[in-house]
Amino acid sequence: MSSDADDFFTIAERLSWIESDDRERLRRRSMDEGLDPTKLALEEGLLDAVQLDTIETLQQPREIIPGYVIEDIIGRGGMGVVYRARQVALDRIVALKTILVSRMADASAVSRFEQEARTVAQLRHPNIIAAYDFGKHGGRLYFAMELVEGEDLERTIVERGPLDETAAWGIARQVASGLAHAARHGVVHRDIKPANLLLVEPPEGFDLPDGLPMVKITDFGLAFLTADSDTRTRLTAENATVGSPHYMAPEQFDGFDADLRSDIYALGASTYHMLAGKAPFDGMKLPQILARKLAGKIDPLSTHRDDLHPGTIALVDRMLSHRPEDRFDDYASLLAAIDSLGLPIKGSSWSNMVAGTPRSGEHTVITQTPGTGTDPGASLVTEPNLPTTDSQKSKSGLLIWAAACFVALASAVLIALRPWETNTEPPPTAIAMTDVGTSVLLFNGVNTHNWLPVSGNWVAIPQQAVLAGTDGLIGHTLFKSESGRAIPLEYYRLVIFTERRSDDVAAEVHFGMEAVPGRNAARYVVRHDKTGITVGYREQDRGEFMPLGQTVPWPNDTPLVALVLERQPGGWFVSANERPVGAVRLREPSELPEFRLSSENGTTWFSEITVTELAEATTQLH
Missing domain, CATH: 2.60.120.560 (Exo-inulinase; domain 1)
Structure with a gap:
């Protein structure tokens, strides 16, 4: 019991889930009273079910998922955890995502997982994280994916600030290309956002403009688990966040099935984030976000930047149209619209793609892209949530x-x-x-x-x-x-x-x-x-x-x-x-x-x- 308690609480402290004082107190109580560490942590309300499962997984790295050895934790979300793991048979390092079946919204989600995971596993595109394996074992769903070393787009924006039009559309076009491939296989991502877009160095010989990073769309394997009609009511349930309200299309809140136009909306919101330096509805609480989404109100992109070409603003507006039928009906049309902007991507340097950075020797030719979207003059109700220092x-x-x-x-x-x-x-x-x-x-x-x-x-x-x-x-x-x-x-x-x-x-x-x-x-x-x-x-x-x-x-x-x-x-x-x-x-x-x-x-x-x-x-x- 002493050894088990030491392992359990030491891991919890290493993951910053308990303080050192609590670790020592709980370890002593576990030993003195003969209490199982898991039950003790639950009794005191210090750890939730996902955290407990994570610790158990790290305690038994060879026993949780057959054929895989857990090496470390990469990150966790509301429903599951992503581990760095080694696939024994092929001796390769993978990203292994697990979800407790008990955390699923309903029983039908498990069968949907098994059905749709087979489809997701067939996706083969350079801009999509490759799926290797999936299954269910010991009350857990698991999904093995390509492990990519890179920085997600959200962190990049935080560190670099808003991107210029060349970089933003260069990234958006790659995402649209990957989503188009998925759509041809009948797969909708449902959770496109900057945090799910990894920026990596392109492989040698890959045809990308000099300096433009390659984009890898992540979390394709499990995004479909958010498909049930009660997404809105579960957004704030404890440890069950199933979407990203800043980027989700209005129809996803209203109980309608998501389709490729929902992903186009989310890509538009992500492009908005790249250009504005902040997500749509930034700083607002969930009730305000839902109200504005359902009312079709969004702060025009032009309120954040005065150096954007009207073609860029019009294209983002169309992607963010409140009604799905006012967006693009297919990715071929979206890709053609991005290309029609005439951006000088060739020869650009990633280090010079931050908004406001001069780009010597470049000349931008952008044409107006027609389309229906949100009214640029429409007002947005903004709840103040700004730094007190300003x-x-x-x-x-x-x-x-x-x-x-x-x-x-x-x-x-x-x-x-x-x-x-x-x-x-x-x-x-x-x-x-x-x-x-x-x-x-x-x-x-x-x-x-x-x-x-x-x-x-x-x-x-x-x-x-x-x-x-x-x-x-x-x-x-x-x-x-x-x-x-x-x-x-x-x-x-x-x-x-x-x-x-x-x-x-x-x-x-x-x-x-x-x-x-x-x-x-x-x-x-x-x-x-x-x-x-x-x-x-x-x-x-x-x-x-x-x-x-x-x-x-x-x-x-x-x-x-x-x-x-x-x-x-x-x-x-x-x-x-x-x-x-x-x-x-x-x-x-x-x-x-x-x-x-x-x-x-x-x-x-x-x-x-x-x-x-x-x-x-x-x-x-x-």
Whole structure:
């Protein structure tokens, strides 16, 4: 036991998963009490299932996967681990990726793995990491791949900064070529991003422009495991991140199957990252990313660079079109569009491909590439998440956030303190607010702890990380701890994702409830049904819904809606899928620090429910 404990906890410390003090304490307890190290680590909550499996693998390097000897760990993700291993029969070094079957989203994913891995293993292209072997053993799926020594594109951008057009399109074209080969075999990657693109030295005699690195697309073997329709609901599940929301196409969040146009979107987002030096929606939290993706809003590339040719901007815009049919239908068309830019790749030096670096002796001939894409003038709501050392930039980001969210709302429908009475007061005015702290997840995806059921049936569905409600209401209070006391939140931003299960079902959020005994008093309501989003009021939990103002319709008939309610000094400001819905004044003298979710005529799903405390900024918006 002593030897086993030493091995187990020493490996955990070497991987920086426990501190040295914990290692010694746990080792002693394991020896004194005769406890298995794995059970002890689980008991104290220090390591998760993937970490435990990794340590077990490193303890038994010859026994985990038949025919392979594990040498070291290369990296880990939410679902699996990649090891450096030696394939004994061929005496070659490979990258061996393993996934615990228990970490899969559903049982059908295992059979999909076995079926589709055979197809992936047939891919043979210089820009794709070669797949050698796959299988299942001891409760693990494994995939052996070509081990390539190189630097991923994401790290390159961090170290070098934005790339110039020649480098960006030289890399993008190689990726498109590899994806075209995969598409001909019926394979879609589903997770193209800079971190999955390795830059390596091209082999001798390989036809690439001087100095341009060769690209190897990684993670082809397991990307299809993200194909199930509940990708969106599992994005934030513990240790189960299955995609990269900054790069994923909108239809992947909306439950539609990914196809080659989804990969083209992700390649467009990666090209955006290369040229802008940051990913689309950089600095935003998942709820904001999902809302903007579903609304088809993206910060134009021209806001980050003023030296890009219109042809480059137009091509990236088309690749990032919200609707799949507005992108390219095949890779031949995309490759032709890249070639039509006329970039002088020949003779370029990789060291001179960083944006802003002079390239002597080169002349760029770029032609405008027609195509439909996102509107370059479209506004993007940006949540500030900027370095505190750059106060001016942080203030600017704050104003962008407040302006985009609320200036339009200032002219939206006015709902009076008593909506049914005549009122002549001016509408509430949105002002700049700043986040006081980080967003707090109010629903943990596992149970309804801290929620207050009022009526109907409410259950958590851990597999989907959603709160499901049928014909009833459930509430949650909004307090913070201050000097050991519970203090109601005064100003805050509440974000709630809601999804109807059928057209007959309506979902509501009740807010601004009058502070009266019994908590069944008048309140404001934002309602979502098949017609769209409407702000109104009810005099009690099940009182008649009275609409105030016009219903805001939704394009593309999407069932997923991101509701954002912001409580400011002047009133409440409501938006849905980044579209203003209404502005209402605060109730006086006070409102209950509580909101309620409602499902009517069936079952509604709620997820990603977060609250962020706000404080007034110094600049008011007009």
